[in-house]
Amino acid sequence: MKEIRKHYHEAIAEIDREVLKMGAHVEESVGKAMSALVNQDTSLAEQVLAGDEVINRFEQQIQDRLTVLIATEQPVAGELRHIITSLKVISQLERMGDHSVHIAKAAVKIAQEKFIKSLIDLPKMAEYGMKMVHEVLTAFSDRDKDKAISVAQLDDRIDELHNQVWRELLTYMMADVSTINQATTLLFVSRWLERFGDHATNISEWVVYDSTGEHIELNL
Amino acid sequence: MKTKSRSIVSYLLPPMVLLFIILAGSVAFFSYRNLSSLLYSEYYNRLESTAAVLQAALPDTSDELRRYAPQVCTEFGKKQEIRLTFISPDGTVFADTHENPSAMENHATRVEIRQALNGEDAFSLRESPTLSIPMLYHGTPLRNSDGKIIAVLRSSIPARRIESLLGSAALSIALITAVLLLFSVLAMVLVSRKITVPLSRIAKYASSYGEFDFSQSVKAEGPREIVTTANALQKMARALTSRIGKVSSQKQELEAILTGMNEGVIVLDHNLVITELNPAAVKLINYSSEPIIGKSLIQVMRNTDIDNFALETLTAKAVRQSSFVIAVEGEQKHLQINAATIEAVLEGVYGRNEIQRLVLVLNDITHLKRLENIRKEFVANVSHELKTPITSIGGFVETLLDGAIEDKDTAQRFLHIIHNQVDRLGNIIEDLLTLSRLEQNEGGQGITFEQIELINPVQEAVSMCRRKASENSIEIRVDCETGLEIYGNSRLIGQAVFNLLNNAVKYCPEQSVVQVKGERDADGQVRLAVRDNGPGIPEADRSRIFERFYRVEKARSRDAGGTGLGLAIVKHIMITHGGSVELESGDSAGTSFLLRFPA
Incomplete structure (x- = not known):
């Protein structure tokens, strides 16, 4: 029995590693996008734009492998749940990669402008976002639902920062109309980072589903 | 693993018992047969001799015989167990010991009678129809003087006697056989225990060796073969102990080397899953959740560049080197990673096993960078x-x-x-x-050190700054205890104090006060503080002010005539003296440098 399933378990472990690798790419891409924005480094932003292709390819490949695994191994119960979870996780990661791309594009857009204020909260949001992907994927590969739930709490900090950035930029725009162009761009960046955290929270929910079979709501 | 096996006793016992039974059975059988034929012939002899005696004694005419016969029968029957029957040649019975002759049937068909009528003595063993018990019969013809058969004398005796004798004999034979069988089985068990007991003891030792417990040594007594086996086992145990000791000491040595190494070492399998790593590696990658072994490289490092690098090296079966930047707790670390593929063939229980491993040696080159x-x-x-x-x-x-x-x-x-x-x-x-010069003489070689009063170089430095200070209406206050002796070079210390005072005078606004305070602290160390109430040093620059050519405000300090090396020189002078310089505070309330001299 054990030997028969060995192939299956090895395949699952390998796919888990691929998911982690995809996550590492997403983590790196949002980090790079953010430093491209802060340092007004267009070549770094270009790297992020090019890197999205890699993330998308990861999603497709993992998806195909999982499909084949469902077809050939007919997994049941917990094994099936893990495959479903993996499918959901990679689609969330792909969306997160897209948000990095958006941020990188914003970085290119305002690369030549002088910042209306020094960027402090946005990098902090990105840092929390990166930490969330990092930790939630550790929880995913360890099948650790408690960790997944605790990671989701970081999202509150991101949301707080998002609200703060929102208010702050609004005051800038009201005070000086010429800042509107840059301020809206930064607002969008903040929005994307907030979405980034939400996707990470969704992954947490799926990790909980993976180990318990229950759907819970962490994104409150 | 355990199959049902039989003991030595159960192997030995059945054939031995069988053999014994065959042996004892045949002895018993033949002796019984001999005894029985002996008994029978004894009884036949008795009948025969009785008949012979009577033959001689009885009258030889038919009439006389018929007259005497019943009397003989009764007389004889009283004294002897033997039954006598007289039968005429036509088969009718005319006298019998036990029965009434007229009630008896014709006896002509009886075997012994028939043969006696033919003139021969005859024996027969059969059941008596009259008494319904097995009897021994002997028939002998009685002749008259002419030799003509006038009657047949039949003597008979019940076989019961013989049978009871034979029965008791058979019983005792069986009894003896059974007792002997019991003894022999017992003896066999005892003998086989002589073999099995040391054997099972050896087995116990062998299985404890199997669990790598070599504390007991095999002691076995008994047959030579078993002692030889025990000795061989003992020898094997000794060889194993020394081999294991060697291997484990090698392993410990290797582990000690790995543990003591500054470089992180990570061993990965063909799936890039960590199979081994040393404490330095754990510290470098700073992965919090235990255990790290069994986790994949990507999970632990979360760095796609390193993962790709490892994968490439593994596929190329090569040795590679590359540098990476990883973020650990928000700080960037520069890692130089050497990767080498190792291939080994393991001869295991399950056959040959080719394994591929990747060894990563991680070097933290952040400091070098x-x-x-x-x-x-x-x-x-x-x-x-x-x-x-x-x-x-x-x-x-x-x-x-x-x-x-x-x-x-x-x-x-x-x-x-x-x-x-x-x-x-x-x-x-x-x-x-x-x-x-200071750098070359770090540690103080080439510079003359002597016991000096701290106040002397301080006063010298202050007097050198006095003119410039009064130009800017800056007051310099010296508050130095006398008798503060240090071991050092007066000129260098003067220069250090001068550099600090010079900075203070240069950057402080007019009407400022610069304070020089020397004292001995609780540990006996001499401290010299240079304080001003100038603009202070911005937080971001504080960690770098002792670097060469580092300037807080690039343009202004150059205008003020500084070389950008003053504080670097102070630092090196203090290092030469075995002391230190530190920025005590640098906020807007002023700047304060503290020179510490060793006690």
């Missing part, structure tokens, strides 16, 4: 600092050559500036030389 940066910056700074006055000198000299020399006032002014710039160049070079 920083030093490299400092060096690069230093070279750039030196060139820049030297170039500025030279450019300026070059410009003024050119203007003078172009004709400005004719205008005496301008020429005077220009030459003044050139003189200042040359001074500056000289200062920079002097400072650089001081620094390099």
